Amino acid sequence: MQRYFIEKEQLSDQTATLFGDDAKHIQKVMRMGQGDRLICADNEGSAYLCEIRSITPDQIKAEILKKFENNTELPIHVTIVQGLPKGDKLELIVQKGTECGAKAFIPFKAERSISKWADNKIEKKLARLKKIAKEAAEQSHRLNIPDISEPVSIAQLIKISENYHQKIVAYEETAKAGEQHALPELFKKMRAQEKLLVVIGPEGGLSEQEINELTKAGFICCGLGRRILRTETAPLYVLSAASYHFELLEWGE
Amino acid sequence: MQRYFIEKEQLSDQTATLFGDDAKHIQKVMRMGQGDRLICADNEGSAYLCEIRSITPDQIKAEILKKFENNTELPIHVTIVQGLPKGDKLELIVQKGTECGAKAFIPFKAERSISKWADNKIEKKLARLKKIAKEAAEQSHRLNIPDISEPVSIAQLIKISENYHQKIVAYEETAKAGEQHALPELFKKMRAQEKLLVVIGPEGGLSEQEINELTKAGFICCGLGRRILRTETAPLYVLSAASYHFELLEWGE
Known part of the structure; x- marks a missing residue:
């Protein structure tokens, strides 16, 4: 599943908001739409499974379905x-x-x-x-x-x-x-x-x-x-x- | 030191003979001459330290000084x-x-x-x-x-x-x-x-x-x-x- 790094401010308790290049990539390259799923990671150790709820050319809102528990970072x-x-x-x-x-x-x-x-x-x-x-x-x-x-x-x-x-x-x-x-x-x-x-x-x-x-x-x-x-x-x-x-x-x- | 793979037939007890692309590389790229040293490997597990004795555009003769003992191949x-x-x-x-x-x-x-x-x-x-x-x-x-x-x-x-x-x-x-x-x-x-x-x-x-x-x-x-x-x-x-x-x-x- 496609994964995007976003700023912590783009995450609320239930929603991830994507802008700019990411919003473009989701629509133009991945050709995703409402109901499609993606992963948002906050670059501070957390990643979330999300489902797209609304799309405009500049902004995508996705509902957070769950937080991933598995760590993919090297232990050292x-x-x-x-x-x-x-x-x-x-x-x-x-x-x-x-x-x-x-x-x-x-x-x-x-x-x-x-x-x-x-x-x-x-x-x-x-x-x-x-x-x-x-x-x-x-x-x-x-x-x-x-x-x-x-x-x-x-x-x-x-x-x-x-x-x-x-x-x-x-x-x-x-x-x-x-x-x-x-x-x-x-x-x-x-x-x-x-x-x-x-x-x-x-x-x-x-x-x-x-x-x-x-x-x-x-x-x-x-x-x-x-x-x-x-x-x-x-x-x-x-x-x-x-x-x-x-x-x-x-x-x- | 520069290393060249040669055929077993190019090796005698005391001499390594290099031809073709290798002879060109030694002269044109490495700009080596009489007395310069190189390594010849036979692609069957042996490598030798050699010193150039004679050079023509097509052929280089080098004296074998010693056989290398260290194995550089993976154990498996x-x-x-x-x-x-x-x-x-x-x-x-x-x-x-x-x-x-x-x-x-x-x-x-x-x-x-x-x-x-x-x-x-x-x-x-x-x-x-x-x-x-x-x-x-x-x-x-x-x-x-x-x-x-x-x-x-x-x-x-x-x-x-x-x-x-x-x-x-x-x-x-x-x-x-x-x-x-x-x-x-x-x-x-x-x-x-x-x-x-x-x-x-x-x-x-x-x-x-x-x-x-x-x-x-x-x-x-x-x-x-x-x-x-x-x-x-x-x-x-x-x-x-x-x-x-x-x-x-x-x-x-």
Whole structure:
């Protein structure tokens, strides 16, 4: 069933009201009418089954039939810090990472990032990524849309990392050296709702200097299996591993 | 270091000989010359560190310095049966799935596959996918290039499945119902080098009829976490989970 994220103010006890792009999408793309059902999620952890009662081109009113009880969020909060990759790879990462349960994305101006965001383009780029995250969250039945922040420097990143329970950096050299136990050992220590920060390098990897600064700040180097993953594949590996560990293996339902 | 897959016949005890596209790539793209080093892998489980000794436009001779000992293949063999997806999604699946360790890919003519391969296009499409798999295997330091077969019908698929130790089908309805323990329970039963067949539906999912036929043939329905994954994300989830389980959690190095 089609799912829409709406503001809390658009919900009353019995009614959900949809405007703008959502109202257009419901009518033009989904071709829904009175009596059709959809899901409204408030981006604060609740989702409702609704049935359309009235339609005008600009506004749709739907009756709330019931609140959904099943939680579709990852048990731990995973924030992906992504060394700015080339081209439109960040769009792929945000789309797939949202499906896989990321809580937030922080683009990172890494030493070897070839891609730079011009100051006057930041707003537009963020708006596009946020739209991709919203659509992927709707499609994958998330209760929350991941946050996407402006690109940060390494100094800002280390400051931000103070708010996290655990912080790791995916490091190719670690993978080559065969250190593969760090990630499961860290997962085993984590409890529900704790926050994990994951740093992924850009195409050229992180520099030795960056690795030194991050490990000095308490980041743990983790291998992600025996193979060398591309920058856009690494975040999906970590998120899939987190889902497997916390949703399938350890806690199940 | 750059890695090239070559035929076993191109290797002698002390020398690797590279021709054609590889010889061109080494000279034109990598701009390597005498004394530069590269890795040659024979697609049968061995890889060698080599140093270039002589270069002509058509042929490069490199001395074998040593054989690599570290295995970069997944401990279990995972074959991805992919319901034919729209557009060029299969290319993304083959590229990323190869990085994540898939042993083989089998395109599947599912009931709800919108994409069809015309008979006269099959050869060309397979050649392109095989090239993508080879490049991804080189980039991710695999010892084997995954096989890619022609699209199969459900009858062919069930016949093929007889050769596998375990067979699963990712089923969205299972995910919704909250059955999330099947995959780890199955992984716990598997031993090194055993073969797992994984069926993923196309965009519209598998039909009830297909699910019935597969479960009757011994396939187990598995949930892949709490969220609804797109068809191209599901195989990466299964492969990442397999790597996490067998390479990081259970066996490590």
